[in-house]
Each structure stands twice: as structure tokens, then as C-alpha cells.
Amino acid sequence: MTKLKILSETDTSLRILFSGVNRAFVNSLRRTMISDVPKFAIDQMRVELGVFKNEETGELFESNYALSDEQLAHRFSMLPIPTFHDDFYFQDECPDCKDMVVDQRGCPSCQIIYTISSSGEEGGRSVVASEMNVIGDRRLEIPEAYGSIPLTKLFEGQVLHAYFYAIMGRGRDHAKYSPVSGVTFYARQNGKINVKTRSKMLFDLNLNITAKDFNKDGTLNDIDKVDLLRNDLNHVGSGTDLEAQFNDAITLEDVEGEFIFQFETDGSMTARTCLEQACKELAGRFEALSNDFAEAL
Ligand SMILES: [Zn+2]
Structure with missing residues (x-):
């Protein structure tokens, strides 16, 4: 079942966690916002x-x-x-x-x-x-x-x-006529410690995330903290001196069926209105499609 959780909201911006969906669904919502919301x-x-x-x-x-x-x-x-x-x-x-x-x-x-x-x-x-x-x-x-x-x-x-x-x-x-700007989505990810000893290299850099932020089983699920971890990993990832030594001691892994969707409106309507209208447009289109099918079959 599709679930939606608002992560942050202002008048003109929204950040939402979708679960129980696939990439095509989230993308159809994105495209509807760009091209179909009046x-x-x-x-x-x-x-x-x-x-x-x-x-x-x-x-x-x-x-x-x-x-x-x-x-x-x-x-x-x-x-x-x-x-x-x-x-x-x-x-x-x-x-x-x-x-x-x-x-x-x-x-x-x-x-x-x-x-x-x-x-x-x-x-x-x-x-x-x-x-x-x-x-x-x-x-x-x-x-x-x-x-x-x-x-x-x-x-x-x-x-x-x-x-x-x-x-x-x-x-x-x-x-x-497009009410939105910067409509993006990405797969929700969790952090995972693969090699505990080498992961210390990241924590020793004193960036945002420490060993304490991780769960006992070596995973990190908090969305905001995963975002910080993503930034931190740039210090030990591709193109850095530590890349070879660190060797993916901590990685980010996609969560199946969960996506983080975010967008801003241009101020012509609130972000919430834009989302509601996009859902309405999509629902309307699928209804028209199923009516066509019903007639054809
Ligand atoms: Zn008129």
C-alpha cells in the first residue's frame, strides 16, 4: 500500500517519504507536477x-x-x-x-x-x-x-x-504555466557498516556522524542522519586519498520501495495545493484510461 509521510513542509516546499511505491509511480507524480498541474x-x-x-x-x-x-x-x-x-x-x-x-x-x-x-x-x-x-x-x-x-x-x-x-x-x-521548480526524488537509503575497524577512519575525521549514531547491528536508518552520512562519505569516497584504504567500509543501500520526493513551487500556490492537484490530475487520467479499457474490452 502506498504510504506518504511529510518530512518537512513550508508554504512553498515539501519533502515527502513515499513507501510501498516504485520509481515509475514517483516519476509520474513528478512529471504531472511539471506539466499538468494548472x-x-x-x-x-x-x-x-x-x-x-x-x-x-x-x-x-x-x-x-x-x-x-x-x-x-x-x-x-x-x-x-x-x-x-x-x-x-x-x-x-x-x-x-x-x-x-x-x-x-x-x-x-x-x-x-x-x-x-x-x-x-x-x-x-x-x-x-x-x-x-x-x-x-x-x-x-x-x-x-x-x-x-x-x-x-x-x-x-x-x-x-x-x-x-x-x-x-x-x-x-x-x-x-509550470508551478514547480526543482522536483526531484531519490531512493531512500540506509547506512551500513561493513567493516567496523576501517569505518573508524571516517569517524576519526570528526565530521557529522559518529559511531554512536549507528544502531547496534551497524545500520543507520534516520533519514536526516543518512543525509549527513552521505556528505561525510564524500571525504573518504571516490577521488579522495582515503578511498583505497577505506574501501567501502561504510556504504549506503537503497531501501526497497521507498523514495524521498521533494519540490518547491514558484509561489503561485502552496506546495500542498500543488501535490493535491497533481494527485487529482493523475487520478483523473487513470479514471479516463480505465473507462477506455472498460469500453474496449
Ligand atoms: Zn470565462
Whole structure:
């Protein structure tokens, strides 16, 4: 039976121990997170062109800046847009928009609109993510933690007036829709003393792990300590002076059916939401598959 134990959790990261699974299962979860968990991202940008006058100072600004429109659009599109899966639809599934032609789609249930109005100053000023304003629901503002993401630089006389349209998509269509970064997993390992006398060589280096950390039978099972042991073993392993002498006196061995899975989100959703959505997507896909089978057989 598949079991899951959370080893550590923050808002945007999770480390989980899976047991009773195989590599293919954990990998399917990883791939689903990267390419199938829906996320909002800016998909269209409308820049107001022209010359603008500051009414107070009489200063003139022009919509002209160093970055090309494409670069600018790319920078904005990679911003983490808060995603609430239960409150929004894909545009082609939105009850109000799905029957419209693609260009006409977009309503409060399937689109989020942001605006920015920034002007430059002498010597240049960085335009950051916190300057964007959402039209509507305040909880869709760019999260405070990501407010300092630099987007472009504006100099004296330059201005950026623009609207941004974010929609929900999937990572398989564009990386901007992928909610995760650094999704990895590895087999859980246990430490094992093979030759007690030679293992002293490692402990004598006074690193993290001592002989006392091991169980009486010469094994080490604690996940955090095994991680430390893995680091320690680099001091006596391949490419070191002690390699030949130490000769694998302590080794790490894979635990059958257990994997440590870890990932971070980009801030558009919590790590827990991302995991739940990934499970939902996978379950949905297998359900569709078994329905197909049932029909075919
Ligand atoms: Zn809609």
C-alpha cells in the first residue's frame, strides 16, 4: 500500500517519504507536477503607446524603453500569479466563454487582469512586480514575497502603461504555466557498516556522524542522519586519498520501495495545493484510461 509521510513542509516546499511505491509511480507524480498541474500566467500584454504628460509637473514621458516588447512580455509572463483552482476555469471550459471564439474569451471566472503604470527617473529606476495592480479580487495580487522581482528599468522620460491578461494553462504548453521548480526524488537509503575497524577512519575525521549514531547491528536508518552520512562519505569516497584504504567500509543501500520526493513551487500556490492537484490530475487520467479499457474490452 502506498504510504506518504511529510518530512518537512513550508508554504512553498515539501519533502515527502513515499513507501510501498516504485520509481515509475514517483516519476509520474513528478512529471504531472511539471506539466499538468494548472497554473495562472500572463498570456497577453497590451502596452499603451504614445506621449504622456504628468499633470502635476508638466513633465513629458514616452512609451519607449530599452527592453524589446517580447523580452518584457516574457519577464511578466514568468511572474507567479496566485492560482485558486476551485474558483477559476480554463478558458475553453469556462461556462461563460467556452462557446465563444478564442479572441473573445475572458471573464472574471477565467481571466485575471493586471495593470501597471510606471515612469522612469534620471539614472534609471527598476520596475518591480509589486507595482502591478490587479483589477478585482485583492488576493490575486502578486504575493508580497515576490514583489521585488525586477521586470525592467525605466530612465528619465520613459513610461510603461500596460495591461496584462493572465489565464490558466498547463506546463506542457509553456513553461510559464509550470508551478514547480526543482522536483526531484531519490531512493531512500540506509547506512551500513561493513567493516567496523576501517569505518573508524571516517569517524576519526570528526565530521557529522559518529559511531554512536549507528544502531547496534551497524545500520543507520534516520533519514536526516543518512543525509549527513552521505556528505561525510564524500571525504573518504571516490577521488579522495582515503578511498583505497577505506574501501567501502561504510556504504549506503537503497531501501526497497521507498523514495524521498521533494519540490518547491514558484509561489503561485502552496506546495500542498500543488501535490493535491497533481494527485487529482493523475487520478483523473487513470479514471479516463480505465473507462477506455472498460469500453474496449
Ligand atoms: Zn470565462
